[in-house]
Amino acid sequence: MIRVNNIDKQFEKEQILRDVTFHVHKGSIYGLLGSNGAGKTTLMRMIAGILKQSNGTIRVEDQNVFENKDIKGRMIFLPDNPYFFAQYSTRQMANFYRDMYPNWDEERYQKLKQVFDLDENKKLSRFSKGMQRQASFWISLSAMPDVFVLDEPFDGLDAVMRKKIKHLIIQDVAEREMTVLISSHNLREVEDLCDHIGILHKGEVLMEKELDDLKADVHKVQVAFTDEQPLPAELDIVYQEKRGSVHLLIVRGKEADISAIMKQHNPVVYDRLALTLEEIFIYEMGGAGYAIENILV
Numbered sequence: 001m002i003r004v005n006n007i008d009k010q011f012e013k014e015q016i017l018r019d020v021t022f023h024v025h026k027g028s029i030y031g032l033l034g035s036n037g038a039g040k041t042t043l044m045r046m047i048a049g050i051l052k053q054s055n056g057t058i059r060v061e062d063q064n065v066f067e068n069k070d071i072k073g074r075m076i077f078l079p080d081n082p083y084f085f086a087q088y089s090t091r092q093m094a095n096f097y098r099d100m101y102p103n104w105d106e107e108r109y110q111k112l113k114q115v116f117d118l119d120e121n122k123k124l125s126r127f128s129k130g131m132q133r134q135a136s137f138w139i140s141l142s143a144m145p146d147v148f149v150l151d152e153p154f155d156g157l158d159a160v161m162r163k164k165i166k167h168l169i170i171q172d173v174a175e176r177e178m179t180v181l182i183s184s185h186n187l188r189e190v191e192d193l194c195d196h197i198g199i200l201h202k203g204e205v206l207m208e209k210e211l212d213d214l215k216a217d218v219h220k221v222q223v224a225f226t227d228e229q230p231l232p233a234e235l236d237i238v239y240q241e242k243r244g245s246v247h248l249l250i251v252r253g254k255e256a257d258i259s260a261i262m263k264q265h266n267p268v269v270y271d272r273l274a275l276t277l278e279e280i281f282i283y284e285m286g287g288a289g290y291a292i293e294n295i296l297v
Helices: 040-047 090-100 107-114 129-143 159-176 187-193 213-216 255-264 277-287
Strands: 001-009 014-024 029-034 054-058 075-078 148-150 179-183 196-201 203-211 217-226 236-243 247-250 269-273
Touching: 001 040, 001 187, 014 040, 014 054, 014 196, 014 203, 014 217, 014 277, 029 040, 029 159, 029 187, 040 054, 040 075, 040 148, 040 179, 075 129, 090 129, 107 129, 129 159, 159 179, 159 187, 179 187, 187 277, 196 213, 203 213, 213 277, 217 255, 255 269
Parallel strands: 029 179, 029 196, 075 148, 148 179
Antiparallel strands: 001 014, 001 054, 196 203, 217 247, 217 269, 236 247
16 A cells, blocks of 8 residues: 655755655554654655655555645645644634545534534634644544544543544544554554554664564563573573562563573573563664663563
8 A cells, every 4th residue: 555665865965764665555554653853754744745755666556646636635644733724613624625535525524523522613723732633533534535644643632532533543444444654652552553563763664563473572571580590591682670589571582482491490480571562662772772771660
């Protein structure tokens, strides 16, 4: 669905992105993660056809995106700070989208009115940040996009509204194979939604993988031995921390192999703990030289 191949982007003499390549399959929810200043927003603006890459290709359904009216009519980019026309109400903004997007569904717009419970005739400029974000989702989802590109989409929303919106997104993915690219610093939110993850750092793709595969290859364990014996050298230890006699570790490898190695050394304590996407992100960034401290909580 979305194919980004060997993208470079420069602003004057500053290199923002270099040789970025990744693919987002149709009906997938792809989480784009990265450190501050990694180039995520620039990349998303290029995928949405707002900016043009310096080198490389960006194709959606095997078509170039930039200045492609057909593709843009089936794609919506929801930026970190949603833009509305001055003095427009939600209804007036919806009318504009209805004229711009061929798949606009007025029936759905009316149904979603019950979900968001906003005054559609009130000027958007008079809404709070969270209410403006709700209005953005209301209008965007009514346009029935085939591709939904989201930059920090849940900022300003309360917990109940976040849950409602995530349900709507998942519903569209399941029922009509909407493709979603989402960037967020709230990794717990991303973890709830995404099936694929890509990490961008200093303008380059650090890694990308299916989320299930990523979690299958990295494990968080705690282990203690009766004496001060060293940790088994066979382990591929990414990070370690010692609290009293207990070692807290993040280890690469298959769970069965790690367990077999540990048991050979007769630990008095050995437990596998839940590993979050946030911790995976932090150790990957640490491997790339990004400062990390106390990631095991």
